[in-house]
Amino acid sequence: MATKSSSQKPQDAMAEKAREIWLAGLGVFSTIEEEGEKLFNKFMERGKELESKGETFEQKAKDKMGSFTSYVSEKTSKLSDDVTAKVNESIPMIEEKFRSVLETFGVSSRGEVKTLADKVDKLTETVAALTKKLEEAGKMPPKPKTKV
Numbered sequence: 001m002a003t004k005s006s007s008q009k010p011q012d013a014m015a016e017k018a019r020e021i022w023l024a025g026l027g028v029f030s031t032i033e034e035e036g037e038k039l040f041n042k043f044m045e046r047g048k049e050l051e052s053k054g055e056t057f058e059q060k061a062k063d064k065m066g067s068f069t070s071y072v073s074e075k076t077s078k079l080s081d082d083v084t085a086k087v088n089e090s091i092p093m094i095e096e097k098f099r100s101v102l103e104t105f106g107v108s109s110r111g112e113v114k115t116l117a118d119k120v121d122k123l124t125e126t127v128a129a130l131t132k133k134l135e136e137a138g139k140m141p142p143k144p145k146t147k148v
Contacts (some may be wrong), residue, residue: 099109108116 102109
């Protein structure tokens with residue numbers, strides 16, 4: 001009978017462990033049932049707090065980003081205006097230096113060339129008119145016909 005009692009002990013121990021696990025499960029279930037709603041409400045309140053903090057943080061970030069964007073836009077606009085003003089101030093000086101260099105090399109300005117071209121055109125018209133009058137008066141032989 002010693003073999004029977006020794007084989008019964010592991011079975012009894014296993015049955016006892018299974019019963020303890022069952023009782024622990026019942027205890028967990030009971031605790032969750034009692035404390036579950038409290039925990040759920042507590043978690044929900046913490047979630048609301050975090051959400052509120054997140055919205056506040058988001059609004060602060062938007063405000064800072066808006067003021068940063070405004071600052072950058074303002075500085076960029078001012079820099080652009082300053083550069084434009086400097087360039088506009090420099091143009092007459094650059095034009096004068098350029099004219100001076102052209103004069104040094106004997107190159108006429110656009111205005112001088114136009115004035116000369118106008119004078120040449122007027123002179124050509126005057127010569128043509130005088131030539132016509134001389135031809136009409138018979139004081140000048142007619143000009144030879146040129147091949148085209």
